[in-house]
Amino acid sequence: xxxxxxxxxxxxxxxxxxxxxxxxxxxxxxxxxxxxxxxxxxxxxxxxxxxxxxxxxxxxxxxxxxxxxxxxxxxxxxxxxxxxxxxxxxxxxxxxxxxxxxxxxxxxxxxxxxxxxxxxxxxxxxxxxxxxxxxxxxxxxxxxxxxxxxxxxxxxxxxxxxxxxxxxxxxxxxxxxxxxxxxxxxxxxxxxxxxxxxxxxxxxxxxxxxxxxxxxxxxxxxxxxxxxxxxxxxxxxxxxxxxxxx
Amino acid sequence: xxxxxxxxxxxxxxxxxxxxxxxxxxxxxxxxxxxxxxxxxxxxxxxxxxxxxxxxxxxxxxxxxxxxxxxxxxxxxxxxxxxxxxxxxxxxxxxxxxxxxxxxxxxxxxxxxxxxxxxxxxxxxxxxxxxxxxxxxxxxxxxxxxxxxxxxxxxxxxxxxxxxxxxxxxxxxxxxxxxxxxxxxxxxxxxxxxxxxxxxxxxxxxxxxxxxxxxxxxxxxxxxxxxxxxxxxxxxxxxxxxxxxx
Numbered sequence: 001x002x003x004x005x006x007x008x009x010x011x012x013x014x015x016x017x018x019x020x021x022x023x024x025x026x027x028x029x030x031x032x033x034x035x036x037x038x039x040x041x042x043x044x045x046x047x048x049x050x051x052x053x054x055x056x057x058x059x060x061x062x063x064x065x066x067x068x069x070x071x072x073x074x075x076x077x078x079x080x081x082x083x084x085x086x087x088x089x090x091x092x093x094x095x096x097x098x099x100x101x102x103x104x105x106x107x108x109x110x111x112x113x114x115x116x117x118x119x120x121x122x123x124x125x126x127x128x129x130x131x132x133x134x135x136x137x138x139x140x141x142x143x144x145x146x147x148x149x150x151x152x153x154x155x156x157x158x159x160x161x162x163x164x165x166x167x168x169x170x171x172x173x174x175x176x177x178x179x180x181x182x183x184x185x186x187x188x189x190x191x192x193x194x195x196x197x198x199x200x201x202x203x204x205x206x207x208x209x210x211x212x213x214x215x216x217x218x219x220x221x222x223x224x225x226x227x228x229x230x231x232x233x234x235x236x237x238x239x240x241x242x243x244x245x246x
Numbered sequence: 247x248x249x250x251x252x253x254x255x256x257x258x259x260x261x262x263x264x265x266x267x268x269x270x271x272x273x274x275x276x277x278x279x280x281x282x283x284x285x286x287x288x289x290x291x292x293x294x295x296x297x298x299x300x301x302x303x304x305x306x307x308x309x310x311x312x313x314x315x316x317x318x319x320x321x322x323x324x325x326x327x328x329x330x331x332x333x334x335x336x337x338x339x340x341x342x343x344x345x346x347x348x349x350x351x352x353x354x355x356x357x358x359x360x361x362x363x364x365x366x367x368x369x370x371x372x373x374x375x376x377x378x379x380x381x382x383x384x385x386x387x388x389x390x391x392x393x394x395x396x397x398x399x400x401x402x403x404x405x406x407x408x409x410x411x412x413x414x415x416x417x418x419x420x421x422x423x424x425x426x427x428x429x430x431x432x433x434x435x436x437x438x439x440x441x442x443x444x445x446x447x448x449x450x451x452x453x454x455x456x457x458x459x460x461x462x463x464x465x466x467x468x469x470x471x472x473x474x475x476x477x478x479x480x481x482x483x484x485x486x487x488x489x490x491x492x
Contacts, residue, residue, distance in 0.1 A: 117363070121478050130471025151478075158473040222488065225376025227404040232367050232397075235484035238477070242468065242485045 001056050003072040007080050015093055016080055021142040030144035032092040033082060040154030042066040047095040054078050054089030083146040099160035101172055104132035105196040108237060109166060111212060112139035112203040119143065120151020121234040127155035129241040134161045135169050166212050173198055179208050179216035188220040188240055199240050201233055247302050249318040253326050261339055262326055267388040276390035278338040279328060286400030288312040293341040300324050300335030329392040345406035347418055350378035351442040354483060355412060357458060358385035358449040365389065366397025367480040373401035375487040380407045381415050412458050419444055425454050425462035434466040434486055445486050447479055
C-alpha cells in the first residue's frame with residue numbers, strides 16, 4: 001500500500017477541500033471519517049473511491065474490495081483531514097448517490113433546518129421508522145457535513161436524501177402533505193393516518209415557511225402540556241413519524 | 247450597581263468554581279449563562295442569588311426584583327465565567343431547588359445517560375409532555391451542566407429533577423414501570439396505557455441496566471423498520487412519552 005507523507009500532496013489537498021459544501025457539490029463527493037462510519041459507508045453499497053488510514057491494519061478486506069484505491073497516510077495528514085478533536089485516522093472518499101423521488105410513499109421534508117445534529121437525528125429516525133426518504137430544502141444544512149453524518153449514524157448512506165424545492169415535490173407527490181405549526185393546526189392524534197404522507201418540519205426558530213403551510217393538505221401540532229415553549233424539532237419529527245407509521 | 251473589575255475577586259472565583267459538578271454540589275448552587283436562560287430562571291421562581299452582567303441595561307427590573315444582588319462585570323470576567331464560545335455577558339447564580347418524589351404519577355428515569363444534549367432534550371420533552379418529573383441515576387450527567395441547561399431550554403427550571411437510585415424510586419412508586427430494551431420486550435404500541443407510569447431510558451451504548459430490566463413491570467421497544475441500528479435516546483424518549491400521555 002502506497003504511503004502518502006506530504007500534507008502538500010495534490011490528492012490530499014483535493015480531499016481536504018471536501019470539508020466545504022461548495023467543493024463537495026463540485027466534486028460530487030464527500031468525506032467520511034472514523035472507523036464506524038467508514039465501515040457503514042462500505043457496507044451500504046455506496047461507491048467508495050478512496051480509503052486512507054494511518055494504520056493499514058484498520059483497512060479491512062471488505063473495505064479493500066469495496067473501494068477503488070487505498071493509501072496509508074501520516075498522522076499529520078490525518079489531522080489535516082479530520083473534523084473531530086480526536087481523529088481515529090481513517091477516512092473514505094465516497095461518490096454522492098443519485099436518487100429520484102419516483103415512487104416514494106412516506107417522506108419527511110426539512111424546511112431550512114440549521115442544526116446538523118437535528119438533521120442527522122431526523123435522517124436516522126426516518127431510516128429507523130422505515131420511511132422511503134428525506135427531502136431537504138435549499139436552506140437546510142448540507143447532509144454531507146461531518147456533523148450530520150455522525151448524528152445520522154450512517155443512515156445518510158442507507159436512506160435516499162434529495163434536495164428539492166417544496167413546490168417541485170408537492171407537484172409529484174400523490175400522498176397527504178402534513179405541515180407542522182403551533183397555530184391554525186390540528187392535534188396530530190386527531191388526524192387520519194394515511195398510507196402515503198409527507199411530514200414537513202421547519203426551521204428551529206421560525207418554523208415551517210408560511211407558503212408551505214398554505215399549500216399543505218393539513219397542518220398539525222404536537223400539544224405542549226407543560227411549561228416548555230416548544231419541542232426540539234428532532235423529537236417532534238420522531239413523534240410524528242412513529243405515529244403515522246401506524 | 248457595583249462594578250467588579252478583577253478576575254481575582256473572591257466572589258468571581260467562587261462563581262467560576264460552579265463550572266464543576268463537585269463544587270456545584272458543595273455550594274448547592276449552579277450557574278446560568280445567556281440572556282434567554284437567565285430570563286427563564288428568573289421567571290421560573292427559582293431562588294436567584296446573584297445576577298452579573300457586562301451591560302447593566304441587560305438586567306431587567308424583573309431580574310432585579312427576583313435576585314438578592316446584582317453586579318456589573320468586565321468582559322474579562324464574563325469570559326472567565328463563560329462556557330460558550332461567544333459569551334453574551336450575562337449570568338445568574340441560582341440555588342438548587344429541592345424536590346420530593348412524593349405524589350408523582352408520570353415520570354421518566356434516566357439510567358446513566360451520558361450526553362448532555364440528550365439529557366437536556368429529554369427534560370425539555372418531559373416538560374412539554376406534561377410529565378411530573380425526571381429522575382436521574384448517579385451515573386447520569388449532571389443536570390446543572392451548562393450544556394444540559396441549554397439543551398433543556400429552561401425546562402430544568404420548571405420541572406422537578408431528582409437524583410435517586412432506581413431501587414429507591416421503585417419502592418415508592420405505585421404506577422407501572424416500563425423498561426426499554428431491544429430484546430425480550432414488547433412493541434410499545436401493544437402495551438396498555440396506564441394512568442401512572444415511569445419510563446426507564448438507558449445509557450447510549452449499553453442501554454438500560456439488566457437489574458432494572460428485571461425489576462421493571464414490563465419492557466418495551468420502539469420497532470426499527472429500516473436499516474438504522476437504533477434510535478437516538480432522546481427521540482425514543484419523546485416517542486414513548488407522547489404515546490403514553492394517551
